[in-house]
Amino acid sequence: MSTPGERRTRRPTALEIATQWAQLPPEHLRVALEHLELELQREHARETARERLQAGLDVDRLREEHATERARIAAEERKEQHSHQLYLGGLVAGFVLAAGMLVGSVIVGLDGRQWLAGLLAGPSLIALPVVFVLRRSDRIGTRARLAAPPPDRLPADQAA
Template sequence: MEPQLRREHRERMLRLERQHEDRLRERAARGQRNELVTGAVIALAMLGGAVYMAPVNGWLSALLCGPSLLALVKVFVLRRSDPDDMRAVSLAGRLASNAAVQVQQPPPAPQQPPGV
């Protein structure tokens, strides 16, 4: 009788281990879906904000559609961020800020030559 009990115990333990592994796989799949949905929502929100802001502030629209969009989606979907991504985001921010400052400054008045 004892060998039979050992076999049943071993089978039961293997079944429990498989169930545990299945649950872990399901959790991982659910987590990946959540990350994908979060990344999609952020991307759509940033694109929508860019379209909404385009007539008002073109530079802000460009900032929302540029590398920052790609960097954020990469962080949420792939769960990683490279230093090159952050450099691209900061460069795009600086360029957009410079463009905004140039647009806001009035052009210099044309000067008449002396003696006219």
């Protein structure tokens, strides 16, 4: 049981109320049961309100998570759209460059400068559009890595 000081600061439970009323004569039992029923209804209402509040908090948390997820998906879509636009721009630039080089090669070749036409229609016709379309320059990067460093830039342990 609880101490007298605790009884004053907290509300009695339904069991404590029933125990107190059980000590009275039997004719008061009907009144005790009515009071017990009212107390149980109040407890039920408080518990229901607490559950509704908790459910509302859960719904708010789910809404926040949903909004965050929508923002993340929208950012990914913008990034993908930007990447697609860059890729498409590279394709257009590569096609325009290749077509321009071919047209220039034909015009210069008909003008009697076959060596210049060969340069325009040769390896550069393949290399430049590849840089724009595929966004790669493997051969250029490989050559730079394979080339020996200048003698004045040798590491300290390789210095002669």
